[in-house]
Amino acid sequence: MSKQDEYKVPRVWKWEKEDGSKFSSTNRPTSGPTHDQALPVGDHDLQLYSMATPNGQKVTILFEELLAAGIKEAEYDAWPISIGDGDQFSSGFVQNNPNSKIPAMMDYSVNPPLRLFESGAIMQYLAEKFDAFIPQDPIARTECRNWLFWQVGSAPYLGGGFGHFYTYAPYAMQYPIDRFTLEIKRQLDVLDKHLSYNTYMAGDEYSIADMAIWPWYGNLVLGKVYDAAEFLQVEDYTHLLRWAKQIGERDAVKRGEVVNRFWGDGANLKERHSAKDIDKALK
Ligand SMILES: N[C@@H](CCC(=O)N[C@@H](CS)C(=O)NCC(=O)O)C(=O)O
Numbered sequence: 691m692s693k694q695d696e697y698k699v700p701r702v703w704k705w706e707k708e709d710g711s712k713f714s715s716t717n718r719p720t721s722g723p724t725h726d727q728a729l730p731v732g733d734h735d736l737q738l739y740s741m742a743t744p745n746g747q748k749v750t751i752l753f754e755e756l757l758a759a760g761i762k763e764a765e766y767d768a769w770p771i772s773i774g775d776g777d778q779f780s781s782g783f784v785q786n787n788p789n790s791k792i793p794a795m796m797d798y799s800v801n802p803p804l805r806l807f808e809s810g811a812i813m814q815y816l817a818e819k820f821d822a823f824i825p826q827d828p829i830a831r832t833e834c835r836n837w838l839f840w841q842v843g844s845a846p847y848l849g850g851g852f853g854h855f856y857t858y859a860p861y862a863m864q865y866p867i868d869r870f871t872l873e874i875k876r877q878l879d880v881l882d883k884h885l886s887y888n889t890y891m892a893g894d895e896y897s898i899a900d901m902a903i904w905p906w907y908g909n910l911v912l913g914k915v916y917d918a919a920e921f922l923q924v925e926d927y928t929h930l931l932r933w934a935k936q937i938g939e940r941d942a943v944k945r946g947e948v949v950n951r952f953w954g955d956g957a958n959l960k961e962r963h964s965a966k967d968i969d970k971a972l973k
Contacts, residue, residue, distance in 0.1 A: 710860030716744060716776045720782060729782035731763055732767030738972035740792045742906035742951035744849070745914065746810045749793045749961075751817055751901045751946030752823065757965065758942040761820050763799075764864070768949045768962040810835055811841040812899045827896050834892035837899035845906045847873045853916050871922070874910075878927050879931050881907055885929040908934035948972065 693873050731737055738753070740746035742794070756764035771777040778790040787794035787807035795806040797815075806812045817824035825831045830874035848941050851870035855863060881903070884891070891899035906915065911927055911934050913919035924931065937943055945968045948957040 692723045711854070712733075712858040713774070716774065716779070721778075721788065721790065723781040724776060724779040725781070727777075727780035727782055729780070729786060729796075730769050731796075732769075732800075734765045734767050734963075736764065736766040736798060737796040737798065738766055738768040738950075739786060739794045740768060740950045741771050741773055742947065742949060743773075743792070744845070744909065745791070745809050746793045747905040747947045748902045749795070749812050749816075749907065750949035751943050752813055752898060754942040754946035754949075754968075755901065756816065756820055756822055758945075759822055761822060764816070764820060765964075766962075770950050770960045772952070774855055793898055808842070810838050810902065813838065813902060817898045823898050823901070825892055825895070825897060830893045830895060830897075834897045835892040838902050841902040841906070843897070844877055847877070848906055848910065852907055852918075856918055856921070865915050875922060877931060878907065878911070878922065878924070881933075882927040882930040885933045890933070897935075900933075901943075904934065904937045905945070912938060945972065 705719055707718075711717075725888050729737075729739055736753075738749060740749065742750070750768060753764055753766050753768075771783060771794075773792060777783060778787075778792060783788060783794065786796060786937050789807060791807070793807075793809055793812060795812050797804040797806065797819075799857065806815055814824070826833055847870060851866070852874045855866040855870060860868075888894075890896050891903060907930070909915040910922070911919065911924040911931055913924070947960045948971050949962045950960070952960040957971045959967055962968060
């Protein structure tokens with residue numbers, strides 16, 4: 691934006707419905723449902739409503755890791771929520787998550803059934819429910835939670851900040867791109883330094899902290915998020931790259947990342963009800 695068309699802040703903000711950005715048709719300044727539609731419910735106790743964005747992949751990767759560890763009670767149905775089409779504003783979804791963001795989940799194994807929203811809360815719940823992928827040792831367990839909450843607090847600068855202005859804004863604006871790139875490079879350096887003396891985020895043990903951070907920051911440095919690897923000079927973050935590649939090679943990660951992916955090239959799997967659905971999608 692040049693000095694001439696500098697924005698003058700009005701006394702009262704007015705909503706410009708179509709701002710030219712990718713999600714302007716569904717974004718609005720109010721919450722709540724826009725239409726009546728119940729959520730589907732499958733055979734398993736755990737019902738996930740999601741989409742394979744990095745926030746959605748965190749949870750499907752955890753589900754697949756739990757199943758790979760032999761925890762059969764972690765079987766789940768994963769239903770697609772297309773956020774581009776406004777599915778997150780159906781009455782059923784809003785009942786599950788009043789914040790209208792994926793991922794959301796229901797646990798029907800308890801009475802009354804429990805609603806869950808916020809990826810970090812879902813991951814902590816599942817890890818504690820099945821006593822897996824959250825360290826037993828109190829120091830490592832605390833460190834795992836530290837990084838899990840770090841991820842949930844930090845990624846909005848990556849997604850809503852950097853990603854929005856680098857990829858989705860209607861035209862390139864230097865000020866926000868500079869501001870968020872500065873922050874994202876700082877975050878990448880935080881991770882790189884930590885991973886220079888830790889195998890995994892919580893120390894020696896692979897945990898939900900890794901599964902939460904990898905879909906955003908792992909995929910960013912692997913060039914799979916925002917196609918920004920060159921712009922961010924990710925080759926400088928050697929320890930983060932080592933970790934990103936290591937996690938990306940896990941079978942459960944490869945399975946989890948395709949669940950509720952219903953666009954683009956590569957493996958797609960709109961809904962998942964059994965392991966066979968993923969086997970077919972990855973063939
Ligand atoms: N803090 C939330 C963020 C979830 C989130 O931002 N989800 C996005 C997709 S990545 C979404 O559902 N966006 C739909 C919308 O904003 O209308 C979490 O970690 O679960």
